Amino acid sequence: MNPRLDSAPLGVAVRISRIDWDAMSQDEGRRLREFGLMEGIEVTPLHRGSLFSRDPLALSVGRMQVIIRARQAAMIEVAPTAP
């Protein structure tokens, strides 16, 4: 199985290779797209959780930073960025 965004190491840029749109609600999917999270886009996971929780995940998309939950990040497949 391809690596997913929820387990991607922090601080390393990755490219979104596939998003499982069917696994999420329509609203979730739309908000992801509004945040600019789509196939082919480069993102960098920055911060993950606090104290006892692995939720949520902050990542940078372009010049923007967004927060999503690990559950959504698990629906996003990522690949290393092209060298």
Next chain:
Amino acid sequence: MTAAIPTIALVGNPNAGKSSLFNALTGARQKIANYPGVTVERKAGHASFADGRPMSLVDLPGSYSLTPASPDEAVTRDVLLGRQAGERQPDALVVVVDAANLDNHLCFALELIALGRPTVVALNMLDLATRDGLTLDPAILSRELGVPVVPTVAVRKRGLADLLAAVDGAILSHQTQASAPSAPPPSDAALHQRARAIARAATVSETPVRRWTGRVDAIVLHPVAGFLILLALMFVMFQGVYAWSEAPIGWIEGGIAALQGAVDAALPDGFLRGLIIEGILGGVGSVIVFLPQILILFLFILLLEATGYMTRAAFLMDGIMAKVGLSGRGFIPLLSSFACAVPGIMATRAIPDAKDRLTTILIAPLMTCSARLPVYTLIIGAFIPNSNVGGSPVGLQGLVLFGLYLSGIVGALVVALVLRRTVAKGTAAGFMMEMPRYQWPRLRDVAIALWQRAWIFLRRAGTIIFVTTIALWLLLSYPTVPTDSSESQVDYSVAGRIASGLEVVVAPIGFNHDIALALIPAMAAREVAVSALATANAIEAGDDEEAMAQSLSERLQGRWSIATALAFLAWFVFAPQCISTIAITKRETNGWKWPLFMVGYLFALAYAAAGITYWTAVAFGLG
């Protein structure tokens, strides 16, 4: 050509600096109301073109697209399409985009331009983009978008005149040419692709971003350190609410006492003097003294929001809130509820998930709002010894107060957990939020927001609390007890007789006649319980010099057992005694179902908590 004043709508993504632009254009000339039928705030104001012609401005709720995800966003779409009842379709749009975030904000801008209305793009926060190492060319952007682009720095009032001139021009040229029929809406992906292409074209040079923000976030969002910083900030905030409010509260109390003295000297003894001194000045005054605390708390909250920290706090709290089925989004409303549940419940509008939002509304009244403070302060001052716990520097009174705050929070978490498994069942709440850059708060924006909060509070004190205090005073003063009766004036009065009825219900949990009497008017607002006790006390003391000399807390000490006092405190942790909260819940949930549910469950909890406290205390010999 219409002779009517043109309406210009400000529209854009959240965090585009729309509100600052609106404040800069309208100054304090704003009106906040609600769109009819929905609970979304309508912010409108006036400004004028360079030649003095007036225009009206509407600040539409921040949105990501014309497909709404929350009630706020639905209003934005409906106003823009001319579908919102009671609102004219705007004559022109000012699309506000964050210069440093074009990739994303241009998507919505493209959607808006496609509507074919006269449109001008405000390329806002250009100074921050420059600070981030980004150089943009507005001319290229304008050519690509096909509408005028005006660089603005709203917080420094730069570019405002150019912006208004461009709007004027756009309206004029729109009248001379028919708008092009809009093409079918492109897909999300196509829109994004185009937005990115335009952003790239308009970017002259770019250096890697956010070094500074990144370094701060490494500490502030650190799983452990970040959490400790958040706790420290909360501690400073609550400390500030108490410590810094002492002096201004003293001034207000002094002012009210001086007014009472003046009335006392000016009017002859009788009905009117009693009404003004005891009823109006005493009752309303006992509420206005909270203004300093409320303002300090709101100042903190507004500053945390304006700097961009609040979203970081939401990030840190999301993990914990997820465990009870809420999301980090709920943290901001709940924090506001420590000042007052009314703005807190209003702030839940930003929560997109309906069940998540409903749960947050239902538990908001459990946060210890400032209206409970007078009750807590009076009872703790009267019954809890002002000593330290076993030789430590921790004061017993402070500890009890902390315990009351904590009971509210723990109660709220437990209730949320139960609600999310029963009446507010739903899928796990999502948490998707944009994290804004750090910014210096703008004094002006904070001052305007603070003034609006103060005004809401004062209006409340001037209406609901004013009326209930007068009503209570009348009910306590009449009928006048006959001179040969052994009953006291309070027991003999209408209010006293009603209280005797209620006493039967609350006697099992240790409540006496005093409390029964105070609970009824306190339905209007919790703090009225204190003024009710004070008013009843003043009337009962009458002309008895010795009784008059006693302070309220001294008199309570003589009349209540410690068990009763503790039960009274426990009651107020839960009791939904606030008409405003019930009213706002009805408005925000569009009906009576949820406010009634809220009142029911909170009273049940209050009764149980007071009862358990009383029986336990009696068992320990404090009865």
